[in-house]
Amino acid sequence: MCGIVGYIGDKKAYPVLIKGLSRLEYRGYDSAGIALMSNEEDLRVYKRQGKVQDLVDFVDGMDIEGNVGIGHTRWATHGLPNDVNAHPHFSGDGDIVLVHNGIIENYDIIKKELIKRGHVFKSETDTEVLVHLIEDIKNNSTVSLEEAVRIALNEVHGAYAIVALSKHEPNKIIAAKKSSPLVIGMGEDEYYLASDATPIVEYTKNVVYLEDEQIAIIDRNNGLRIISISNKEVSPYVQELEMQLEELEKGGYDHFMLKEIYEQPRAIHDSFRGRLNAQEGWISLGGIRDFEERIAEANRIIIIACGTSWHAGLVGEYYIEDLARIPVEVEYASEFRYRNPIIRPNDVVIAISQSGETADTLAALKMAKEKGATLLGIVNVVGSTISRVTDAGSYTHAGPEIGVASTKAFTTQVTLMAMLAMMLAKKRKTVTEERFNTLLNEMEALPSKIEKLLESNDYIRGIAEIYKDAQNALYLGRGSSFPIALEGALKLKEISYIHAEGYPAAEMKHGPIALIDENMPVFVIATKGENYEKVVSNIQEVKARKGKLVAIVTQGDVTVKNIADHYIEIPDTDEMIVPILATIPWQLISYHIAVMRECNVDQPRNLAKSVTVE
Numbered sequence: 208m209c210g211i212v213g214y215i216g217d218k219k220a221y222p223v224l225i226k227g228l229s230r231l232e233y234r235g236y237d238s239a240g241i242a243l244m245s246n247e248e249d250l251r252v253y254k255r256q257g258k259v260q261d262l263v264d265f266v267d268g269m270d271i272e273g274n275v276g277i278g279h280t281r282w283a284t285h286g287l288p289n290d291v292n293a294h295p296h297f298s299g300d301g302d303i304v305l306v307h308n309g310i311i312e313n314y315d316i317i318k319k320e321l322i323k324r325g326h327v328f329k330s331e332t333d334t335e336v337l338v339h340l341i342e343d344i345k346n347n348s349t350v351s352l353e354e355a356v357r358i359a360l361n362e363v364h365g366a367y368a369i370v371a372l373s374k375h376e377p378n379k380i381i382a383a384k385k386s387s388p389l390v391i392g393m394g395e396d397e398y399y400l401a402s403d404a405t406p407i408v409e410y411t412k413n414v415v416y417l418e419d420e421q422i423a424i425i426d427r428n429n430g431l432r433i434i435s436i437s438n439k440e441v442s443p444y445v446q447e448l449e450m451q452l453e454e455l456e457k458g459g460y461d462h463f464m465l466k467e468i469y470e471q472p473r474a475i476h477d478s479f480r481g482r483l484n485a486q487e488g489w490i491s492l493g494g495i496r497d498f499e500e501r502i503a504e505a506n507r508i509i510i511i512a513c514g515t516s517w518h519a520g521l522v523g524e525y526y527i528e529d530l531a532r533i534p535v536e537v538e539y540a541s542e543f544r545y546r547n548p549i550i551r552p553n554d555v556v557i558a559i560s561q562s563g564e565t566a567d568t569l570a571a572l573k574m575a576k577e578k579g580a581t582l583l584g585i586v587n588v589v590g591s592t593i594s595r596v597t598d599a600g601s602y603t604h605a606g607p608e609i610g611v612a613s614t615k616a617f618t619t620q621v622t623l624m625a626m627l628a629m630m631l632a633k634k635r636k637t638v639t640e641e642r643f644n645t646l647l648n649e650m651e652a653l654p655s656k657i658e659k660l661l662e663s664n665d666y667i668r669g670i671a672e673i674y675k676d677a678q679n680a681l682y683l684g685r686g687s688s689f690p691i692a693l694e695g696a697l698k699l700k701e702i703s704y705i706h707a708e709g710y711p712a713a714e715m716k717h718g719p720i721a722l723i724d725e726n727m728p729v730f731v732i733a734t735k736g737e738n739y740e741k742v743v744s745n746i747q748e749v750k751a752r753k754g755k756l757v758a759i760v761t762q763g764d765v766t767v768k769n770i771a772d773h774y775i776e777i778p779d780t781d782e783m784i785v786p787i788l789a790t791i792p793w794q795l796i797s798y799h800i801a802v803m804r805e806c807n808v809d810q811p812r813n814l815a816k817s818v819t820v821e
């Protein structure tokens with residue numbers, strides 16, 4: 208949450224900062240601000256409630272010169288989203304400005320102490336407390352900005368990625384991080400800073416990922432130096448980015464979400480490329496090869512995740528238990544970490560995360576590590592914190608996901624779960640050769656089946672049109688399609704603000720059935736398979752109460768087509784692959800309804816893509 212950027216070099220800082228903030232807007236978009244510096248004593252801050260475009264409109268005609276600058280796009284934690292609480296924040300004497308992503312947990316105690324010492328605060332933010340603390344240390348101990356930052360960071364608890372400037376040290380940027388991400392781009396005599404690599408990739412591919420409790424001192428004359436907050440020198444480890452610039456553009460689509468829905472055939476193909484081969488009959492996850500034995504012999508697998516990634520974990524539970532016969536528990540990371548869970552030495556903990564930065568997932572992982580578990584990561588963002596703290600893992604290779612509502616990240620996570628289950632089943636000999644080969648073939652056929660399904664987009668838009676004014680919606684599914692009901696409901700509520708609930712189809716009669724009337728759309732997955740007849744009975748119950756029924760059916764189905772008000776056919780496939788295919792119509796329904804309701808599809812209200820606060 209919150210995106211931060213910085214630049215120091217020969218370019219004009221303003222365009223770099225604004226473009227960078229636009230790329231990071233998915234992290235928070237309730238206010239935005241920048242600080243620019245041309246030379247000593249010349250430090251200007253512009254900030255505004257609203258989106259980055261509101262900031263651009265605000266600074267029109269103002270002095271935007273300067274080769275050094277920092278910027279911030281906010282997702283409010285402490286204090287309302289308004290001009291005053293927007294970052295950057297000044298120190299009391301106006302010498303230092305700071306942008307911050309994270310939460311300073313002991314800000315209240317520090318604030319009270321600083322108030323006693325005469326500090327006056329303008330905003331309600333924890334960030335302003337930190338910049339005043341740095342000022343207090345800098346002035347009272349007459350130390351440099353970096354030393355004041357270092358001392359201050361030893362006094363704060365919580366999470367931070369910060370970038371600071373002082374008007375008395377105009378050739379320098381100081382940055383630091385703990386639990387919130389920060390990347391430094393290394394150009395020719397110029398440096399970029401950002402919460403992730405997306406604002407950096409068009410200028411340089413050489414980056415340094417700052418580690419927790421490290422401080423970067425970037426001096427225009429002396430380059431980059433990194434120290435720890437305990438004042439030890441650290442050699443910067445420069446890595447090369449694999450990301451391509453085109454992946455960050457809308458590429459002709461109206462929204463990133465639609466582009467990302469359409470990217471799923473490619474994304475899923477990338478997620479299994481080089482990892483399975485139907486002709487030769489093998490599957491192999493390189494990133495976890497050294498841990499295969501360990502996972503196959505685990506007493507239990509615990510999957511931890513949040514939101515959509517948690518839904519992918521639920522599908523994984525069905526897959527692994529059914530195919531590999533290893534007990535699986537799926538936990539909300541935020542609950543798991545606070546309930547003193549029992550973790551035995553033989554347990555394997557798998558974190559699923561698109562961003563690889565989700566604070567709760569990260570904290571749960573750290574707790575599991577302390578209890579001695581083996582940690583694996585299924586992560587999309589290469590080089591992200593979760594990918595670095597886990598013992599091993601596999602990237603989903605979905606490519607950058609910019610739309611706040613997760614789409615291709617989810618289907619690639621489920622693809623990875625399927626591959627993991629298949630790999631374990633093969634190793635544990637709990638799957639027949641025939642089923643294993645069928646699954647391999649179905650996995651390979653998945654991208655072209657999704658392409659086929661996407662051809663129904665206009666037809667699905669027509670269904671969306673009918674239900675766009677609904678107040679509530681119910682999503683139903685059974686077995687491994689139940690998590691897809693949850694995911695369908697989450698997609699609808701988060702981008703169109705229609706209240707929606709996902710339920711196991713058979714559970715409907717234990718409560719939610721009371722909600723059903725002629726105004727209630729019920730979205731159900733009723734594909735051919737073991738539970739087909741049971742689902743047919745469940746949907747009869749909906750129709751008997753005049754509910755409106757939209758059903759996902761297997762191509763060629765007759766029975767459900769005759770009962771449902773609307774149906775969407777998906778290509779025939781193995782039951783295990785259905786959850787991936789069935790996700791796509793629900794993504795498209797939500798997308799079109801949100802567009803028709805004139806909602807901000809890519810940046811829904813109150814949300815942010817990377818949730819780096821607990």
Ligand code: F6R
Nearest residue numbers: 514515516560561562565612613
């Ligand atoms: C919903 C969505 C969120 C994320 C959740 C976890 O569309 O995107 O529910 O799934 O915030 O994020 P990651 O996967 O980055 O850990």
